[in-house]
Amino acid sequence: MSRFLKICRDFILPVVIGLLIAFAIKQFLFTIVKVDGSSMSPNLHNNERVALLKTAKIKRDLVIVFNANGVDGTKVFTNNSPVYYVKRVIALPGDTVKYTSKGNLYINGKKQSQSYITKKQRTTGTLDPINLTGKGFTLYSLGEQENWPKTYFKVPKNKYFVMGDNRAKSNDGRFWGLVPKSKVTGVVKVFPWNSHRSVINNYK
Numbered sequence: 001m002s003r004f005l006k007i008c009r010d011f012i013l014p015v016v017i018g019l020l021i022a023f024a025i026k027q028f029l030f031t032i033v034k035v036d037g038s039s040m041s042p043n044l045h046n047n048e049r050v051a052l053l054k055t056a057k058i059k060r061d062l063v064i065v066f067n068a069n070g071v072d073g074t075k076v077f078t079n080n081s082p083v084y085y086v087k088r089v090i091a092l093p094g095d096t097v098k099y100t101s102k103g104n105l106y107i108n109g110k111k112q113s114q115s116y117i118t119k120k121q122r123t124t125g126t127l128d129p130i131n132l133t134g135k136g137f138t139l140y141s142l143g144e145q146e147n148w149p150k151t152y153f154k155v156p157k158n159k160y161f162v163m164g165d166n167r168a169k170s171n172d173g174r175f176w177g178l179v180p181k182s183k184v185t186g187v188v189k190v191f192p193w194n195s196h197r198s199v200i201n202n203y204k
Contacts, residue, residue, distance in 0.1 A: 031186075033065060033084070039164035039171065040086055043116060043196040044188075050200075056187035058160065060095075060107065061116075063088050063188040063200055066162075066179050073149060073176045086188060087162035087172050087179075088116070091139075096154045097161060099126065100136040116199035117165050125168040130175070137174075148177035158182070 035048045040063065044050065052065055067082040068075075077083060091097045091107055098106040103122030105112040114122055127133045130146065139161065143151035155161055159178040164170025173179065190200045 033188075035086055036084070037086075038169055039166050040088070041166040041169075043165050043199055044086065044190070048190075048194075051189045051191070052186040053189055054186040056189075058089060058092070058181075058184065058187060060089055060092050061112075064160070064162070064179075065185045065188060066183045067185065068183075071176065071179055071183055072171065074171065084185065085172075087164050087170070089160050090163050090173070091155045091161035093155050093157045093159060095161070097139045098136070099138075101127070101132075101134045102136075103127070116196075117167070121165075121167055125166070126163070126174075129168055142174060143177065146175050146177075150177070152178070160184070 031052050031054070032049055033052045035044045035046060035050060038046050044063070056062075058064060063086060065084050065086050068085040069077045069080065069083045072083075072085070090105070095107050096109070098109075100106070101123075103114075103119065103126065105114055105122075117125070124133065127136070130137070130142070132142075132145070137145070139152045139154065142148075155178060158181040160181070161173045162179055163172045163174060167174075188200060190197045194200070
């Protein structure tokens with residue numbers, strides 16, 4: 001074997017294989033992303049780095065990243081470049097949603113904990129920004145009030161209803177509707193030193 005081939009086998013080939021594996025992992029399985037903004041405060045902070053699992057199953061109450069370009073109809077996007085939002089999944093395909101004037105969330109008629117936010121956030125934080133304090137909402141009434149492109153009685157197939165944890169400051173599904181599955185990049189997981197990891201990584 002020539003010296004050149006030996007160098008290729010012993011040094012260049014392992015490097016190339018390592019780079020290809022790293023690219024595949026980042027492209028299809030796992031990557032690190034940075035939180036931009038305060039819409040998930042205090043559970044996630046601006047500029048905090050989190051892991052994004054691209055193949056994880058999307059479940060209710062988990063936090064996802066999605067491309068809001070073409071989803072958020074309240075903003076004008078100047079080009080086709082992706083603009084990523086970080087929000088919590090409130091309702092899955094097939095779910096009905098009822099949010100009461102007292103700040104209680106019901107999915108398919110079952111009351112949800114919402115322990116990841118304070119009682120104040122459940123009322124003034126959630127209802128004040130959409131002028132529904134003392135009223136509450138369903139998916140249909142919310143869509144009617146906020147002029148969603150389409151209104152729904154329940155979440156349709158391949159779509160999700162999302163909200164930020166910092167609901168008083170979050171531009172989320174309350175204003176513009178549902179997130180298509182095709183726009184979701186992955187599920188967020190935080191590192192062990194995050195004191196709020198229990199309500200991000202495995203909240204139930």
